[in-house]
Amino acid sequence: MELPTPRPVPDQGIKDKHRKLWALGDYGAVAREVIPSLGPILVNEAGIGPGDYVLDVAAGTGNAAIPAVATGASAVALDLTPELIELGKLNAPQGGEELQWVVGDAEDIPFESGTFDAVISCVGVMFAPNHGQAAAELARVTREGGTVALLNWTPEGFIGEMFKIMREYQMPAPPASPGPPMWGHEDYVASLMDGLLEGLVSRREVLTVKRFAEPDHFREFFKLNYGPAVGVYRGLGQDEERSAALDRELSGLAERYARSTEDGMEMDWEYLLLRGSALGS
Template sequence: MNAPDASPDPDRELKERHRKLWALGDYGAVAGEVIPRLGAALVTEAGIGPGNYVLDVAAGTGNAAIPAAAAGASVVAVDLTPELLQAGRESAGSGVDLEWIEGDAENLPFEDGTFDAVISCVGVMFTPDHARSAAELSRVCRPGGTVALLNWTPEGFIGEMFGIMRSYQPAPPPGTASPPLWGSEEYVGALLDGLVDGLSTQRATVTVDRFTEPDHFRDFFKANYGPTMGVYRGLDGDPERTAALDRELSGLAERHARPTDAGIEMDWEYLLLRGTGRGGT
C-alpha cells in the first residue's frame, strides 16, 4: 500500500481550526521553557541513535525531533501547523539531519513501512480522530520498527487542566475524542491493539519549575499556549466566566505546587509507551 491519496479532507474546516489554534501564542516557549526534557526522555525510551530513520508525528517545534537528530538519527518532523515548523527550523539550527514537512497525522504523506521509528511527544494525542492517527503511526513504521509515544495522562496536571477548560467551551464536534485519553493505559492499549506488538507502558512525571506562583503559570499559558488562548478568546465579552476560569487555572496550579527558593514547582504526569510496529495496515 502506498501513501494515501491527497484527496479532499472531509474534516478540512476542523483541521483549519486546529492549525489556527496551535499557531496562537508561542508554543516554542511552552516546549522549550516549561517541558524541555520531555522530548529527550522519549528519544531515550525509543532507543533512537545513529543510523535510524525517524518520523516525529505532530512534532510541533521539534521537542522530540531535535534531540532525536542530535542523537545521530535522520529525522523527519511532520506537523499540521506551518508556524510551528518554522519555529522549529529556527531553533534547530544547522548540523543535524532534520527535515520539516507540513502534514496531517491522520493522513501521513509517506509510504508504508518507511521509518525505523515513529514517535510523538504530546503531539498526536491532539488529533481529532484517534483511531485514524493510531493506524497511521503503525502504517508508516517498518515491520519490527519502534512506535514510541509520550502523552499527558487524564489524571495528571494537564489532564485536569483540559477538564477545566472543557467546561468553558462548546461541545466538540462529533467524533472528536478527548486528548488526554491517549494517556490512559486501557484506552491506548485498545487503540493500538492489532497495530503494535509488545506494547509496554509506564507512568512518570516531569518537574516543572518555570513559574514563581500559580498566577504566573496561568498568565503564561493565557499568553502562549494555543488551546488555553482559544478558550479565553471564546469567552470574550463574558467577564464573569473569564474571571472564573482565571480562578480555576490558578487554583489548579496551587493544588499541585510545592514552594521553592525561586517560586514553585509542580509534577506533571505523563504516560510513556513503546511497542513494535507491524508495518503497513
C-alpha cells in the first residue's frame, strides 16, 4: 500500500475536541472489560522490571501503567483527558507512590529529554493528531538506549475497519490525513521513527475478544461507552436514517469477524507490537 505522509495538524481547538471526545461514554469499561490483557502484553514486550522508570503515553485509565508498576517499576501515566486520569486513580492499587498521574499532551510531553528508561503506549498515542510530533516526543523523553514500545490497532484489522466505517459518518467530514490505525502499519511507524529509534522490531498479533454475546451487543456497548463511537452518533443528531445505517454497518462488521462459541461469539482483533531503542539527542 502507498503510505500517507504525516504532516502537522493545525490546533484550532483540536486538543479540546480530543479531550471532550475521550471523556464521552465510559472508556474505563472498554479498558476493563474488553482489552485488559493488552497492557500486560505491552509491558512484557518492553522488558519492564524492577527499578525501571516508565512513561505510559496517552495512558487512558492506566491499562499499561498499572501492570508496569506491578513488575516493580515506577511509572507515570500521562493522558490528555482529565476524566480518564481520575478514573485511573480510582482503579489503581492504593497506597503506593510508584505510580504518578499527569494530565498532559503526547505531542508536548512535560518532562525533560532522556528522563525515562522505557516509554510505552497501549492503543493511545495512535490517536494524537500530529503523528510526527508525537513520535519525536516519545523518543525525546527516553534515555539513550532506553526502550520505546507501542501496541496499536492495525488499519487492516477489526478496529481499523471500524474507524474506516465511522469516518464515513462523521459530521463534518474530517480532513484528509493519516488516520490513527496507520500507527499499526509497520512501514509507516518505521518512517515516523526514522532517526529516532534503532533496532526496530515488530510483529502482528490478535486479541481474542469474548465480551459480546452477538454482533448487536458489541455495537450497543461501543455506541454507549467508546468515546469516538459516541461522538459519531452524537454528530448525526436527529438523522435517524444515517444512524440506523451506521448501526447496520457496525453490527455487520462484528458479524463478519464473529465465531460462534458456547457463550455467544468471539472475534480476533489485530494489533501491532513494536519496540526499538532510543538513539538519544
